[in-house]
Amino acid sequence: MEGKNNIYNDNKFNIRNMMNKGILSSFFSALVAVFLGLIIGFFVMLIALPANALIGFRHIIVGGLNRIGDVFYYATPILMTGLSVGFANKMGLFNIGASGQYTMGMYFALYVAFMWDLPDSIHWIVACLAGFVGGMIWGAIPGIFKAFLNVNEVITSIMFNYIGMYLVDMLIQGNSAMYVSDKTRTQYIPAEVQMPSLGIPNSNVNLGIILAILIGILLYIVLQKTIFGYELKATGFNRFASEYAGMKGKRNIIITMAIAGGLSGLGGAFGILAPSGIAGSSMTYEPINIIAPAGFNGIAVALLGNSHPIGIIFSAIFISYIQRGGTLASLAGYKPEIIDIVIAVIIYFSAFANIMNTAILGFIVRHFGKGRKSGNTLANDDIKEAE
Template structure:
């Protein structure tokens, strides 16, 4: 068993697992220091996820946007870009889906796909802006995307209030024909808010994997991110591929917005600040090692930590403990070089 763990070929998935384990151990130490029984804390966490069918459904609901934002960040990472603007792309995608869901009255087989398409296009357009500025004028994408996050937040808050029937805090409900909700999924999960977005998130992960790992287009995107000069010398269109990378990343984020606005909820919301999906997406991508399968697993893990926060509070465990564990997991993930060195040392001692 130790030989399997210390084998360098297995580090790709062993290191993230150890990062999670170390994060939970560190979380237990913090609970002990603050006078909380870690066994009770983790028992409450598990019951908050698997305690009944409804909690299980809410766990999946919390994980869906995290998987999609994780894919958005991971796509940027795999192509040499740091898309820190996922939050803004999610916000504009959310608004686009709601706007189509309220303002158009179409049959469901047209209306729902159109709302999702609008969300993806809106996120893609928001991703196009930093991609174009980087490709054309060498403006760093981190600076532009941070600024666009705030632009998206305040612009969408303004536009929501212009939709007929909206109040200062929310829109009217979207039409049922644009709703991702599912009576079937809700019924089999104890009347949770589980919706068809779970299928979209899994399909998005498959598309991510196929583009990156199985297409010449994906190879070009990765090549440009790894070495733009060599790629240009090889005849690849570097500027175009930078723009495409940011747009595709934005599309994933736009879909994440739709999962919230026409999935978890059925109306648009005026929000006072960022809800953290973009930052959580970075954590999910890092823990998932920027791979499609890894992002899905990491999204489910972080979704579980978020979904179980209320159950932990009821058990007198501060819900912030879940956020602390998430931060610790990311910290140990970022320290993957140190974890690898530890494994290599164990391997030498084994010999």
């Protein structure tokens, strides 16, 4: 026994140490969660269309590899909304209004694209910035309500999804320079205002993904290295302690929500300003009273990424990857609805990573009898104060 103890304490790279640091358990849990999701997804496919399940499943797992451009292209908007939700979450705020902010961002970007006459070289940049501002406004308002009137941001931001969507639909339908009523969509955006493409054939992947990843890294730096990040996380972890330390909670709530909104808005701008594979065409906005799904997908992305900016970058790419492969499963005869279910199951189980963490450790404890019980999941004060 003594010898064993020494091994545990001395060797930096042994399993127990890694588990203690959370690396191994986190790796294991994500792995097992995804794996379990894939297995159950496979069973769904097996039930739906048994003969083609293997082929279809292979498309889901590896199909994305042949469509790397699209993987990154479709990851862009959900990465931005994921960062938005995750960033607010770091402060203990649940930004469920990413959809509304996203839509506002699209509108502001479209407005600049159509209504402002700017030099080609900066037009798209200004349109993106406008999108950021639009989202910021739409995020800041729930923040202000939260800070000064203590109105729960979940309620306000949900309502702002609807307000934003109807407002944008109304504004667009009333503007003949932007709207083509025959087609129930906006005009094609001039090529000069579209985001520069990365030139990968058969894909619209553009500079947006690179900017989005850079923004994710920037957020990581803000959260880890700055006073603002320090205050923000402190407030998220323990509101009372941050108040005790004299942090300006109200101001920080508004700033956080504004930034979160801006991120979603920028996502909207990246989405709508994406280049089209067809010359002369573009992305279009259809004012058909539908709330942008990118906002809600952002919640899944943020949760899967544990609200960590770098984690979110990977989770957005992962989700996009699985979805791209999923689309190919229709080659095996799967109906789009079945594919959606399979993908939802996979993502759903992947989000179980934290539970897996506990389950795996519990398994190890039971079978090897001397593993560390997953103390880090029990939020129990007198257990924490392990003497």
